[in-house]
Amino acid sequence: MKNGRDFMIVTNNPLVEKVLSKYYEVRYLPEENYRAILITVRDLVYAGHKLYTHPLSGSVKPNETPYKSVVVSKVPHKMNADEAAIISNCVEAYDKFTPRNRMLSDKVLGDFQLIDYTLLCGAVDYDAAAGLSKLDNQI
Structure with a gap:
């Protein structure tokens, strides 16, 4: 990735969108689940967009988190x-993963948002902590 003008982020993570x-x-895509984000990215890659981050990055299994962010060429x-x-x-x-049909508390959802956001910030070379502090200052 060269700079912010060369790529876009496909996500269902509200924290990524906010910051x-x-x-x-x-x-x-707030209404989409993890799998739907993968399908959207797949369709973009099939249309010729470059895949800049691995769609299964991180140590959280896909059936454990509802959030996913992937970087592709713009x-x-x-x-x-x-x-x-x-x-x-x-x-x-x-x-291959068995879906987990469980209700997650707002705290757990927030934790999963933060994990996805932090992984993404590392990939796009953005200071995750600075982004969060700017968000805190707006609240």
Whole structure:
């Protein structure tokens, strides 16, 4: 990734949208689940967008968290078969996990938002703590 003009973030994470949409292009899909985010990214990769972050990054299993953020190129290029295979394999891997149908408390949801946000900030070289402090100052 060269700079914020070269990529966009596909996410269902409200924390990512609140903090990073001021600085980067964010395709925020709040009604979508983790799998739907993977499918959206898959469709973008098939259309030629470059995959900049691995869709299954982090140590939280896909069936444990409702939030996912993935970075892709803003502009489509030529479709890359290797990247298409990566995202397709990620969808297949997600489908192997048994869905957890449980209600999560607001605190747990906030924790999962923070984990996804922090991983993403590392990928786009954004100071996660500074972003959160700016958010706290607005509240």
